[in-house]
């Protein structure tokens with residue numbers, strides 16, 4: 001059989017840089033059956049194949065509707081069905097991924113000047129899940145229907161010994177009762193690994209910290225999440241715990257624009273949400289951590305949308321975040337390129353010489369005019385104490 005496999009993110013977003021695990025498993029399954037498998041990079045020749053699989057992770061990735069109507073096309077993934085995505089059949093889910101599916105594409109990328117480093121997940125990592133599921137049931141999350149985190153596979157199921165690193169996509173490994181055996185098994189591979197989706201710091205204990213910061217050979221950033229200001233006291237207690245084990249920079253996803261209590265998104269909510277966002281950023285700065293702002297789609301309807309855009313641009317560029325206050329960042333972002341070159345951080349001189357305030361600067365001013373107290377409390381802090 002001629003099998004075509006489409007990683008929808010790769011077709012839609014030319015800058016996408018993470019392999020699709022389902023596509024690699026489908027490829028492995030069909031190659032084992034001696035089928036001819038091709039990674040397709042567009043939707044042009046669907047009819048040339050006996051079967052075409054389209055896999056999509058993100059809901060905002062576009063796939064032409066007409067393609068989904070082809071009788072030889074099968075499609076799936078959270079990008080199509082979100083929390084209702086049907087699982088893969090057992091024999092496909094549990095086969096070792098075909099790490100060569102992207103070889104030709106990687107070769108072309110390298111020839112076209114893309115850096116080897118940016119393709120590392122295609123070339124250097126074994127990828128898989130040790131556990132599936134989560135205990136939290138957060139309403140905004142694709143995993144909201146899960147009630148627990150359970151063992152899903154052993155490393156043997158996805159480990160390619162020729163690859164130096166392991167990337168794990170588990171949703172909440174620390175919530176699994178078997179977490180210690182899982183870490184021991186990963187350690188026994190001798191490889192460095194990372195849990196890319198983040199770790200639930202609310203579940204940290206002395207023993208878990210000892211594993212995470214002393215025993216494990218981690219690669220890349222440690223990533224946690226601080227999504228809800230209601231967790232403030234718990235998060236601070238865990239930050240203190242973390243700091244007894246490591247002084248490394250730690251990244252925290254910080255969700256904003258989401259109402260954890262109800263579905264009311266009025267002026268009062270947006271004001272409080274911005275306070276919550278900056279209060280969490282402030283706490284993280286105090287403990288030497290780096291926030292990574294994640295905007296829930298509702299932020300688009302906020303009267304202070306520009307503040308969210310600026311906050312994400314500020315925090316998510318750690319080099320700027322460390323050096324500049326939020327206020328200076330907005331002002332500099334709101335200068336013309338020429339003005340920036342001439343005046344740098346000398347904002348007063350820029351304005352005195354006729355410089356115009358661009359959107360980022362205007363957003364800052366508009367918000368500050370209404371909520372001077374919030375601006376005074378938070379907008380003059382820098383990412384590094």
Ligand code: SF4
Nearest residue numbers: 134136137138141171
């Ligand atoms: S803790 Fe994380 S993975 Fe679990 S439901 Fe909440 S957002 Fe999703």
